[in-house]
Amino acid sequence: MQIRSAVFAAVLPLVVATAIAQTAPAWPQPDAATRNLALGIFRQLIEINTTDSVGSVTAASQAMKQRFVDAGFPESDIYLGGPNDRKQNLVVRYRGTGAHPPILFIGHLDVVEARRQDWTTDPFQFVEKDGYYYGRGTQDMKDCDAILVATFLGLHREGYKPDRDLILALTADEEFGQSNGVDWLLRNHRDLVNAAFAFNPDGGGVDLNNGKPVSADVDATEKLYADYQLIVTNPGGHSSLPVPDNAIYHLAAALERLQSYTFPFELNAITRSYFEKLSTLEQGQIAADMKRMLATPPDPGAITRLSTEREWNATMRTTCVATRLLAGHANNALPQMAQANVNCRILPGHSREEIRQDLIHIIDSPKVTVNYVDDGGRISPTAPTDKGLPPVALKPEVMEPLQKLVDVYWPNTPVIADMADGASDSKYTNAAGIPTYNWSAIELDPADMRAHGKDERLPQESFWKAVQFWPQWIRILTGGGSQPQP
Numbered sequence: 063m064q065i066r067s068a069v070f071a072a073v074l075p076l077v078v079a080t081a082i083a084q085t086a087p088a089w090p091q092p093d094a095a096t097r098n099l100a101l102g103i104f105r106q107l108i109e110i111n112t113t114d115s116v117g118s119v120t121a122a123s124q125a126m127k128q129r130f131v132d133a134g135f136p137e138s139d140i141y142l143g144g145p146n147d148r149k150q151n152l153v154v155r156y157r158g159t160g161a162h163p164p165i166l167f168i169g170h171l172d173v174v175e176a177r178r179q180d181w182t183t184d185p186f187q188f189v190e191k192d193g194y195y196y197g198r199g200t201q202d203m204k205d206c207d208a209i210l211v212a213t214f215l216g217l218h219r220e221g222y223k224p225d226r227d228l229i230l231a232l233t234a235d236e237e238f239g240q241s242n243g244v245d246w247l248l249r250n251h252r253d254l255v256n257a258a259f260a261f262n263p264d265g266g267g268v269d270l271n272n273g274k275p276v277s278a279d280v281d282a283t284e285k286l287y288a289d290y291q292l293i294v295t296n297p298g299g300h301s302s303l304p305v306p307d308n309a310i311y312h313l314a315a316a317l318e319r320l321q322s323y324t325f326p327f328e329l330n331a332i333t334r335s336y337f338e339k340l341s342t343l344e345q346g347q348i349a350a351d352m353k354r355m356l357a358t359p360p361d362p363g364a365i366t367r368l369s370t371e372r373e374w375n376a377t378m379r380t381t382c383v384a385t386r387l388l389a390g391h392a393n394n395a396l397p398q399m400a401q402a403n404v405n406c407r408i409l410p411g412h413s414r415e416e417i418r419q420d421l422i423h424i425i426d427s428p429k430v431t432v433n434y435v436d437d438g439g440r441i442s443p444t445a446p447t448d449k450g451l452p453p454v455a456l457k458p459e460v461m462e463p464l465q466k467l468v469d470v471y472w473p474n475t476p477v478i479a480d481m482a483d484g485a486s487d488s489k490y491t492n493a494a495g496i497p498t499y500n501w502s503a504i505e506l507d508p509a510d511m512r513a514h515g516k517d518e519r520l521p522q523e524s525f526w527k528a529v530q531f532w533p534q535w536i537r538i539l540t541g542g543g544s545q546p547q548p
């Protein structure tokens with residue numbers, strides 16, 4: 063799940079204009095058959111536990127496969143497979159005329175762990191309450207898995223013939239685990255998922271502020287995720303006889319140096335266009351600072367002031383932060399070991415090894431070893447040298463019609479392409495040369511972000527809008543939908 067790139071705090075004046083324009087909902091409501099279908103799939107997915115610990119992604123893949131079989135999709139267009147019994151991925155091909163190369167849609171079926179005792183409701187029961195749907199995965203991302211399945215089934219039922227194949231891949235281990243489905247499919251069955259471009263609804267969407275839409279965010283690039291282990295070892299000894307050479311103090315000093323370090327300011331094509339767009343929506347000092355930051359050369363004072371907004375800070379630089387500490391073995395002993403985990407989010411164009419070298423330089427202590435920690439928790443003395451790909455070019459044939467359709471559902475809401483501060487499965491498709499747009503059509507107030515947390519829930523209105531949005535959007539992308547006139 064990607065953290066929504068919230069511009070909400072910054073665009074308050076726009077909210078006022080939007081509020082005036084928002085008198086009556088202009089978007090068409092889904093019919094009863096569509097509602098039953100989408101809600102039934104959503105409920106079914108939430109109630110299949112797909113956690114890495116005790117759940118089964120395969121059970122969810124099989125349930126969705128059955129729906130496609132029952133709907134009359136040929137078995138030859140349905141693939142179920144994966145590296146082991148619990149992590150089977152589902153790939154469904156919706157045949158088009160073949161006038162253009164396929165479009166791929168990806169959604170992860172796995173969810174983050176959820177403990178019954180932490181929640182008000184059972185996280186693996188689908189609960190409708192107070193205008194919300196509750197359950198683990200209602201935000202991340204079984205809502206959109208259900209919507210994509212319902213969209214494919216609905217278009218198929220209507221006999222719709224797209225001008226290109228549509229491929230849906232529902233996959234394992236985005237959140238956790240060692241069998242990432244998108245990675246596995248690209249490595250083992252590239253032919254099944256090859257496409258001109260892809261959509262991943264695991265990010266991007268409409269930011270709300272007090273119920274009013276502020277911006278429609280499309281994540282068109284993302285940062286590279288990396289963990290590093292900082293470790294100090296020491297012979298230790300009796301705590302009644304302390305010496306200056308102390309593992310905890312060495313580590314603490316290293317962390318202080320990291321705390322006071324700021325990675326360099328750097329924009330790429332996407333983040334530059336993001337700030338350019340934002341600078342026209344903002345006002346006063348902030349708008350002026352953005353323009354100064356975008357100038358050549360950029361104004362350091364403007365960068366410093368804008369960096370105090372944490373979203374913008376994360377957009378303009380690599381970040382590294384201490385997230386865990388472990389040290390010592392007894393209250394009355396000098397520590398023999400002290401270690402910290404440092405989590406970095408690296409700008410596209412830089413490698414994890416490059417940042418490991420940066421950390422060594424920043425910490426500047428021969429006592430501290432900087433190791434790389436891979437996704438499986440394995441420690442190694444060096445990090446991968448591959449770099450996050452530079453941002454994909456924004457296709458006008460995607461961005462322009464998207465703005466038009468967004469105008470119907472969320473009037474006066476600008477579509478803003480951005481870089482995600484988190485990471486999603488799009489890193490695999492992008493790296494494989496399939497430009498991927500993270501876009502969900504889900505509207506959410508950032509204050510109501512509960513992905514990975516307790517009592518995860520989705521506003522019902524948000525679900526139904528996206529249920530209605532997606533078939534229209536796919537028709538527009540595939541030759542069968544006229545451009546909507548708001």
Ligand SMILES: [Zn+2]
Pocket residue numbers: 063064170202203236264
């Ligand atoms: Zn997710």
